[in-house]
Amino acid sequence: MLIVREMKLADVIHHDYNLVPVINRFDISLGFGDGTIREICEERDVNVEFFLSILNTFHDVQYFPKDYLKSFPVSLIINYLRKAHSYYSDEKIPEIKLLISKLIRLSGKNNKTLNLISNFFNDYCNEFAAHLLREETIVYPYVLSLEKALAEKNDNGLVDMELMKYSITTYEADHEDVEEKLFDMKSLMIKYLPLESSDNLMFEEISYSLLRELFVLEKELSEHSRIEDLILVPKVEGMEKHYKSGR
Amino acid sequence: MGALKNIILVENNFLLRSGIEGLILELPGLLLKEVFDGKEKNLYRKLINKKPDVIIIDPNALGHNFISIISKLQEEAGIMLIGLLGSDCPENISSRFKNHLPLEGNKHLLLQKLREACGKDAVYPTNKKTQADSRLLSAREIDILREVVKGLTNQDIADNLFLSIHTVMTHRKNISRKLSIKTVSGLMVYALMNNIVDINEMG
Ligand SMILES: [Fe+2]
Ligand SMILES: [Fe+2]
Numbered sequence: 092m093l094i095v096r097e098m099k100l101a102d103v104i105h106h107d108y109n110l111v112p113v114i115n116r117f118d119i120s121l122g123f124g125d126g127t128i129r130e131i132c133e134e135r136d137v138n139v140e141f142f143l144s145i146l147n148t149f150h151d152v153q154y155f156p157k158d159y160l161k162s163f164p165v166s167l168i169i170n171y172l173r174k175a176h177s178y179y180s181d182e183k184i185p186e187i188k189l190l191i192s193k194l195i196r197l198s199g200k201n202n203k204t205l206n207l208i209s210n211f212f213n214d215y216c217n218e219f220a221a222h223l224l225r226e227e228t229i230v231y232p233y234v235l236s237l238e239k240a241l242a243e244k245n246d247n248g249l250v251d252m253e254l255m256k257y258s259i260t261t262y263e264a265d266h267e268d269v270e271e272k273l274f275d276m277k278s279l280m281i282k283y284l285p286l287e288s289s290d291n292l293m294f295e296e297i298s299y300s301l302l303r304e305l306f307v308l309e310k311e312l313s314e315h316s317r318i319e320d321l322i323l324v325p326k327v328e329g330m331e332k333h334y335k336s337g338r
Numbered sequence: 339m340g341a342l343k344n345i346i347l348v349e350n351n352f353l354l355r356s357g358i359e360g361l362i363l364e365l366p367g368l369l370l371k372e373v374f375d376g377k378e379k380n381l382y383r384k385l386i387n388k389k390p391d392v393i394i395i396d397p398n399a400l401g402h403n404f405i406s407i408i409s410k411l412q413e414e415a416g417i418m419l420i421g422l423l424g425s426d427c428p429e430n431i432s433s434r435f436k437n438h439l440p441l442e443g444n445k446h447l448l449l450q451k452l453r454e455a456c457g458k459d460a461v462y463p464t465n466k467k468t469q470a471d472s473r474l475l476s477a478r479e480i481d482i483l484r485e486v487v488k489g490l491t492n493q494d495i496a497d498n499l500f501l502s503i504h505t506v507m508t509h510r511k512n513i514s515r516k517l518s519i520k521t522v523s524g525l526m527v528y529a530l531m532n533n534i535v536d537i538n539e540m541g
Binding site for chain 1: 521
């Protein structure tokens with residue numbers, strides 16, 4: 092389904108409830124009423140083009156957002172990506188950690204597999220945090236200064252030499268896959284996690300929640316990377332061309 | 339063997355394409371790797387580069403290139419060709435395919451044909467022996483796994499075990515496929531869990 096501005100947002104959520112955390116990032120919460128996407132965005136001063144391209148990228152793997160690229164400022168994208176990051180690191184990861192620690196408590200300290208999986212996830216979290224940190228401290232600030240410099244260059248024609256040293260293609264080239272390990276963790280749980288616990292029913296219940304969280308996070312992260320690769324990178328490439336060529 | 343089979347589809351008709359995709363999704367063990375519409379430049383090369391186990395072809399999608407492409411594909415060992423054919427398909431075309439998916443078939447028939455064509459065992463392992471073979475790592479694969487989790491490169495592993503680098507890579511692919519584990523640290527957990535390596539061996 093291609094999501095367009097005259098659709099009712101409620102219908103869209105009925106069709107794909109995975110979009111709920113996405114609309115939350117635009118400060119739209121459930122209970123948003125009966126409006127169309129256009130109306131709801133106008134009420135809240137959300138850029139409709141941008142909102143639609145994010146929704147569609149999340150909703151449909153085949154969707155390629157090129158038509159919308161030119162129409163919104165890059166700071167919107169950065170703002171969105173930052174919000175997504177804090178959702179992952181402040182909410183999703185702690186939730187998963189909590190579930191793992193519940194499982195460990197239920198099974199006693201001696202469940203070797205569980206301990207290994209738990210260490211595996213902790214290592215993953217460190218890598219993931221490093222990935223986010225690099226984006227937030229190097230890539231996003233670069234993009235924002237480029238946006239600012241571009242506006243100033245139009246005024247005075249001067250070029251900031253610092254900006255010439257970096258290019259978004261560097262980021263594109265080594266933007267690593269952050270979901271792969273989550274896939275492995277699912278495999279390990281599905282195939283090899285032994286039921287060793289004083290309360291098997293509870294253990295099964297929590298394992299199921301944990302697995303569900305991993306599926307959700309894995310999907311979220313792969314859409315997130317697509318937004319970085321398909322919306323952010325081409326947008327910045329265009330800006331760089333503009334900035335670096337015309338001197 | 340019961341490992342994942344990679345399928346490539348050559349189809350230019352959107353509705354048929356979606357239909358075939360739907361069928362493949364219903365069969366665990368089959369993976370649709372890529373769809374071509376048949377008009378790509380150097381299509382033969384592109385098909386071969388994907389290293390497919392199965393190629394499903396609609397002759398109409400290839401148009402007048404059909405004979406030249408299919409002749410080359412027929413010579414490739416290890417690739418199963420399936421024709422997507424209507425009942426009015428002429429004999430000189432249908433005879434090029436070992437397996438047929440009849441356009442007029444109902445869902446049940448199509449799933450059955452697809453399963454047969456891909457090798458029954460690919461989808462639902464039928465006898466106990468093949469099932470175990472496809473699940474468990476061979477002794478050789480365990481040797482390789484042991485080296486992989488030490489953090490060695492393919493070249494190091496090849497040198498240590500007197501294998502070609504190509505063989506090492508093939509083994510690694512099979513290991514990941516059998517275990518559904520893609521990363522080295524995931525393999526490490528598996529190896530520790532199954533006492534294939536000792537935690538003290540790890541640096
Ligand atoms: Fe990110
Ligand atoms: Fe990223």
